[in-house]
Amino acid sequence: MSIARRSTRPPAATRSARRPRLLIAGEFSAGKTRLINGLLGGAVLPSNVTATHLPPVWLVGGGSARMAVDLSGEARAIEALDGIDVAETHHCVLSHHADCLARFDLIDTPGSSDPNMTAESWERMLPLADAVVWCTNATQAWRQSEKAVWQDMPEALRANATLLVTHADRLPDRRAADRVLRRVQREAGPFFMHILLASLIEPEDLARIGDHLGRLAEGLDALPGRADRLTAELAAQPVARPHGSEAAPVAPPRRVAPAETARPTRPVRPGRSNVVRLPLAPSGDRPADLRALWSAMIEDIDRTDATAVLACAERLIDSLETGERLPGATARPEPAATEPRPVTAAREEE
Ligand SMILES: Nc1nc2c(ncn2[C@@H]2O[C@H](COP(=O)(O)OP(=O)(O)OP(=O)(O)O)[C@@H](O)[C@H]2O)c(=O)[nH]1
Ligand SMILES: [Mg+2]
Known part of the structure; x- marks a missing residue:
C-alpha cells in the first residue's frame, strides 16, 4: 500500500x-x-x-x-x-x-x-x-x-x-x-x-x-x-x-451496558484468499533450465487465464519438490534447496 x-x-x-x-x-x-x-x-x-x-x-x-x-x-x-x-x-x-x-x-x-x-x-x-x-x-x-x-x-x-x-x-x-x-x-x-x-x-x-x-x-x-x-x-x-x-x-x-454488536458488511469471496507463499529458491546453476521448463509448460497456455497459469506454476513447484520429470523438460529438476527455517517472506496481498 x-x-x-x-x-x-x-x-x-x-x-x-x-x-x-x-x-x-x-x-x-x-x-x-x-x-x-x-x-x-x-x-x-x-x-x-x-x-x-x-x-x-x-x-x-x-x-x-x-x-x-x-x-x-x-x-x-x-x-x-x-x-x-x-x-x-x-x-x-x-x-x-x-x-x-x-x-x-x-x-x-x-x-x-x-x-x-x-x-x-x-x-x-x-x-x-x-x-x-x-x-x-x-x-x-x-x-x-x-x-x-x-x-x-x-x-x-x-x-x-x-x-x-x-x-x-x-x-x-x-x-x-x-x-x-x-x-x-x-x-x-x-x-x-x-x-x-x-x-x-x-x-x-x-x-x-x-x-x-x-x-x-x-x-x-x-x-x-x-x-x-x-x-x-x-x-x-x-x-x-x-x-x-x-x-x-x-x-x-x-x-456496564452490553457492547453493541459488530457486523462486517463485505461479502465473502469464496476461493479468493491471499496466500503468503514461501519463495522457492531455485539456486545454483539451474535458473536457465527452469526458465526453459517454464516456457515449455506455458507454451500452449492462454497467459491471460490466471487459473491455468497458476495450475502450471503448481505443477512446476510439485516437480521441484519431487524431482518428477515434466513433459517438455530438457532437464530433470532437482528438489528445491532447503533452508533451516521456513518463514513467511513474500506477501502477495497488495
Ligand atoms: N515454536 C513456536 N511456539 C509457539 C508458536 N506459537 C505459539 N507457541 C507456543 O505454543 C504454546 C501455546 O501458545 P499459546 O499462545 O498459549 O496458545 P493459545 O492458542 O493461546 O492456547 P489456549 O489459550 O490454551 O487455547 C506456548 O508455549 C507458545 O509459546 C510458534 O509459532 N512457534
Ligand atoms: Mg491463550
Whole structure:
C-alpha cells in the first residue's frame, strides 16, 4: 500500500466512534495468546504449553487498567488475571499502551477445542467482532474439528477472515512449509480472505502480522455500533509508559451496558484468499533450465487465464519438490534447496 493512498484515508479512529475489534480464535495452544503478546511486545497475557484457562480478554489501547465483567454485566477492577473465576466471568478488559492498540482492539479467546471450556466461552465474543483471525498449528493445520467450527461461523465474519498458520518454525524445511500452505489453501481457501504462515517466536513474522492486521483494520470502513462504554473509558485513561505492571486502579463495581454488536458488511469471496507463499529458491546453476521448463509448460497456455497459469506454476513447484520429470523438460529438476527455517517472506496481498 503506498503512502499516498494511505494518507488520503482518515485513521480508523476518526472514521468511527470506536476502533475495529479483531477477535483471535482457534483451537487450544494454537498460539492465540502468543500472537497477542508478540503484537503487544511483552508477556501481557499468560501463554502456556498446556491449555490456558482464562475467560476472553478484550485488549484496548490506553493505560494499564484491568477489569473483569461478570455474567450479569457487572464490572470490577482486578489486580491480575490469575485466579479469575472462569465460570462467573463473561470477559476481562485490559488496557495497554502498545502502538497496535491505537489502531485496533484485540480479543483473546479460550481454545475452541478445550475440553475444560464451553464453546460458548469463546463464541460469546463473536457478536462483538469486526473480523476474526483463526490460528491453526502448522504441524496439524486446519483439522476437521476446525472446519466444523468454522462452518458455523456467522457469515458476516467470514468476509475479512484471516487464517494464521502458526508454528512455522516447527516444520522441517521449506518444502514442508509449502506443502502445508498448499493443502491449507486448497481446503480452507474458500473460507478465508487471507492465509498467512508464520512463526510467532520470530519478531519479523510478528511485525508482518501486525502490518497485515493494521491494513485489515484500516479497510473496515463502516464499523456498526457505538463504542462499548467500559472499553471506551479504559482507552481514555492516561497512558503510563512503560509501567505495564502497575497495579490496576480500584473502581467500585458497576453495571456496564452490553457492547453493541459488530457486523462486517463485505461479502465473502469464496476461493479468493491471499496466500503468503514461501519463495522457492531455485539456486545454483539451474535458473536457465527452469526458465526453459517454464516456457515449455506455458507454451500452449492462454497467459491471460490466471487459473491455468497458476495450475502450471503448481505443477512446476510439485516437480521441484519431487524431482518428477515434466513433459517438455530438457532437464530433470532437482528438489528445491532447503533452508533451516521456513518463514513467511513474500506477501502477495497488495
Ligand atoms: N515454536 C513456536 N511456539 C509457539 C508458536 N506459537 C505459539 N507457541 C507456543 O505454543 C504454546 C501455546 O501458545 P499459546 O499462545 O498459549 O496458545 P493459545 O492458542 O493461546 O492456547 P489456549 O489459550 O490454551 O487455547 C506456548 O508455549 C507458545 O509459546 C510458534 O509459532 N512457534
Ligand atoms: Mg491463550
